[in-house]
Amino acid sequence: MSYHTTAVIYPLEQAPPPEPGKKSRLRTVALIGPPNSGKSTLFNRLTGMRQKVANYPGVTVEHHSGRMKSIGRGDLTLIDLPGIYSLATYSEDARVAVEVLTGKMPGVPKPDCVLLVLDATHLNRQLMLAAPVFSIGLPTLVLLNMSDQMEDRGGVLDTLALARELGHPVALISASHGKGLDVIPEFLLQADSVLSTKLRPVQLPVLQTPAACRTWATQVTARTNYQSPQASLWTRRLDSVLLHRVAGPLIFLAVVFAVFQVVFTLGQPLSDGLGVLLTHAGAKAALLLPDTWLRLLLRDGLWNGVQSVLVFLPQILLLFLFIGVLEDSGYLARAALIADRVMRSIGLNGKAFIPLLSAYACAVPAIMATRTIENKRERLATILIAPFMTCSARLPIYTLIIAAFIPNRMFAGGIVGLRALVMLGLYALGFLAALFTAKLLNSSVMKASSAPFILELPQYRWPTVQSLTLRLYDRGKLFLKKAGTVILGVTFLVWILGVIPVHLTSGTVQLSGLTNSVIGHIGRFIEPVLRPLGFNWKIGIGLLSSIVAREVIVGTLGTLYGVDPATHSLGLQAALRHDMTLGGAIALVVFFAFAMQCTSTLAVVRRETNSWKFPALQFAYMTVFAYVAALVTNQVIVHLF
Amino acid sequence: MIAETKVTALSDAKVGNTGIVESIDLAEEVSNYLAHLGFLPGTRVEVLRRAPAGDPTVYRIDGVEVALRGDTARHIFLKLTTA
Numbered sequence: 001m002s003y004h005t006t007a008v009i010y011p012l013e014q015a016p017p018p019e020p021g022k023k024s025r026l027r028t029v030a031l032i033g034p035p036n037s038g039k040s041t042l043f044n045r046l047t048g049m050r051q052k053v054a055n056y057p058g059v060t061v062e063h064h065s066g067r068m069k070s071i072g073r074g075d076l077t078l079i080d081l082p083g084i085y086s087l088a089t090y091s092e093d094a095r096v097a098v099e100v101l102t103g104k105m106p107g108v109p110k111p112d113c114v115l116l117v118l119d120a121t122h123l124n125r126q127l128m129l130a131a132p133v134f135s136i137g138l139p140t141l142v143l144l145n146m147s148d149q150m151e152d153r154g155g156v157l158d159t160l161a162l163a164r165e166l167g168h169p170v171a172l173i174s175a176s177h178g179k180g181l182d183v184i185p186e187f188l189l190q191a192d193s194v195l196s197t198k199l200r201p202v203q204l205p206v207l208q209t210p211a212a213c214r215t216w217a218t219q220v221t222a223r224t225n226y227q228s229p230q231a232s233l234w235t236r237r238l239d240s241v242l243l244h245r246v247a248g249p250l251i252f253l254a255v256v257f258a259v260f261q262v263v264f265t266l267g268q269p270l271s272d273g274l275g276v277l278l279t280h281a282g283a284k285a286a287l288l289l290p291d292t293w294l295r296l297l298l299r300d301g302l303w304n305g306v307q308s309v310l311v312f313l314p315q316i317l318l319l320f321l322f323i324g325v326l327e328d329s330g331y332l333a334r335a336a337l338i339a340d341r342v343m344r345s346i347g348l349n350g351k352a353f354i355p356l357l358s359a360y361a362c363a364v365p366a367i368m369a370t371r372t373i374e375n376k377r378e379r380l381a382t383i384l385i386a387p388f389m390t391c392s393a394r395l396p397i398y399t400l401i402i403a404a405f406i407p408n409r410m411f412a413g414g415i416v417g418l419r420a421l422v423m424l425g426l427y428a429l430g431f432l433a434a435l436f437t438a439k440l441l442n443s444s445v446m447k448a449s450s451a452p453f454i455l456e457l458p459q460y461r462w463p464t465v466q467s468l469t470l471r472l473y474d475r476g477k478l479f480l481k482k483a484g485t486v487i488l489g490v491t492f493l494v495w496i497l498g499v500i501p502v503h504l505t506s507g508t509v510q511l512s513g514l515t516n517s518v519i520g521h522i523g524r525f526i527e528p529v530l531r532p533l534g535f536n537w538k539i540g541i542g543l544l545s546s547i548v549a550r551e552v553i554v555g556t557l558g559t560l561y562g563v564d565p566a567t568h569s570l571g572l573q574a575a576l577r578h579d580m581t582l583g584g585a586i587a588l589v590v591f592f593a594f595a596m597q598c599t600s601t602l603a604v605v606r607r608e609t610n611s612w613k614f615p616a617l618q619f620a621y622m623t624v625f626a627y628v629a630a631l632v633t634n635q636v637i638v639h640l641f
Numbered sequence: 642m643i644a645e646t647k648v649t650a651l652s653d654a655k656v657g658n659t660g661i662v663e664s665i666d667l668a669e670e671v672s673n674y675l676a677h678l679g680f681l682p683g684t685r686v687e688v689l690r691r692a693p694a695g696d697p698t699v700y701r702i703d704g705v706e707v708a709l710r711g712d713t714a715r716h717i718f719l720k721l722t723t724a
Contacts, residue, residue, distance in 0.1 A: 085677035210676035
């Protein structure tokens with residue numbers, strides 16, 4: 001394979017070599033490219049694990065930036081611009097890109113040079129973005145990504161001719177395999193000295209309409225004898241099975257089920273093991289503390305609470321590993337294709353599928369992703385139903401209740417597990433609630449879909465270890481951060497409220513028993529409302545505390561049962577079995593399937609809809625929905641068994 | 642020699658058919674987006690396969706596979722090059 005490992009191919013004369021020891025004038029580098037060009041993979045390659053994610057002021061487009069440490073240029077900041085097809089400012093993403101490139105984005109320094117990433121396997125189309133980027137006039141390195149795929153499938157590309165034609169340096173790379181990337185530091189060194197010797201594109205379309213850019217791109221590729229590669233045989237073969245009329249949907253369901261099955265069969269023992277380890281560590285550490293209220297606070301209060309949430313880390317990571325594999329391999333786009341018919345039957349834009357799918361991870365980015373839906377009403381509908389999708393914050397309470405109350409029984413020769421089935425049922429429940437709500441909204445406030453469904457199907461590829469590792473690292477960090485802040489804070493509050501009022505008797509501090517504490521009083525005050533659902537007052541406190549975030553309930557229950565002498569020595573699962581009926585337990589997970597227990601989501605809905613009306617409506621609707629559903633569940637189970 | 646046949650809507654073309662895009666009759670925003678995916682007059686397009694539910698349909702244009710619903714493809718017209 002022909003990677004130009006040392007030299008950047010320059011269009012005209014070789015640029016003057018950089019003077020050694022001279023301080024770089026470069027500060028900021030912008031990374032731009034169309035969607036699916038492998039831009040994010042390259043960004044991760046160049047910046048490593050340390051990147052900052054923020055929002056551009058006034059818009060919801062995310063702003064990724066990082067130091068280019070991986071290529072030894074920690075002095076340079078790389079800005080990852082949104083993936084766009086053109087700089088025509090009819091989309092918010094393109095407006096952001098133009099403002100950053102021209103130095104008009106407040107708080108973002110004007111880039112000194114540009115890395116333009118294009119997919120080498122279909123250059124005719126990808127080059128359409130090159131014309132408007134070149135006309136901005138910054139030194140630009142054109143990186144033709146996926147060169148390995150192009151060459152494997154018989155594509156031909158003459159980089160030297162292309163560089164001459166474009167008037168900018170061109171290099172073949174493979175971001176996913178990290179090949180050919182040496183040209184980037186080389187270019188940066190040269191760009192530093194070339195900054196003044198302006199390179200001019202040979203010829204650019206005057207009017208930058210799509211048609212003009214397209215004609216230009218076709219001329220360029222024709223003059224440089226570019227031959228686009230053959231369609232990947234593997235993609236065709238796989239699609240004839242995975243998109244098969246009968247097999248396709250069945251495989252889709254099997255894949256979804258397999259994910260839950262593995263999250264249980266592999267995740268549960270890992271989680272149990274981590275639990276034993278954490279309890280042991282907590283007990284050991286507690287012995288180092290004096291036997292006072294402080295030890296009680298740290299061990300029974302904080303450690304019990306935080307630990308009962310931390311044990312779900314393996315399951316969360318496994319879930320995101322699967323989502324990552326499905327997304328990176330290209331299967332997710334096929335899933336969108338299979339699911340489109342269902343989306344349409346409820347009057348939803350096909351574009352709603354991707355935000356709704358990402359709501360399975362978390363509703364907050366999903367709601368932000370609805371910005372791609374142009375139609376205001378459809379966008380609002382998608383925002384309103386997104387929190388019904390089973391986000392990963394529900395996973396801890398689901399796994400806890402299922403592991404405690406559902407027997408580990410296998411059917412069909414040990415392939416299908418009862419626990420995975422129940423989990424799948426809960427996910428389906430949330431999805432059905434979303435469908436029902438969309439239908440409801442559709443018949444009242446919204447008209448049928450008019451926006452088109454346009455979906456690009458990428459070629460299948462192997463997910464890379466690097467990209468998956470980065471995803472898991474991001475998710476793990478987010479989860480641990482939450483455990484260390486929100487969950488720790490609420491757990492602390494619950495413990496305090498669980499031991500006050502304190503009494504001073506003969507000079508020592510006497511803590512209140514749980515039943516006589518402030519929290520006991522609050523709990524018993526709300527208990528009558530929750531009793532028909534099969535919840536005792538401790539569960540009620542858990543529900544109250546989880547309005548902050550869903551995972552908090554597990555932490556709160558961990559603390560409450562840890563403080564209570566009757567259940568102190570039991571694990572949380574055993575304590576719950578001791579304290580709850582089957583009806584109440586199932587009602588609890590049903591409640592969580594529907595309830596809006598998340599302040600972050602409410603805040604983002606408020607921001608995106610610019611009114612308190614919709615988050616308030618959503619909260620009320622989902623809470624009533626959850627209450628009624630849990631009530632029915634408990635009553636049915638009580639009367640059946 | 643390739644016999645040029647009559648102009649058909651993309652949605653009416655059958656799986657396996659190929660043709661040259663003749664015109665696109667959609668709102669500017671949509672047609673601009675489609676243009677960036679390669680849907681421009683003069684480009685060759687092939688009907689690749691239908692989704693399991695019969696719609697959307699996957700088209701191959703310019704080395705890329707793009708799925709469109711029938712109600713979008715209905716507004717894209719092409720000259721079939723193979724029947």
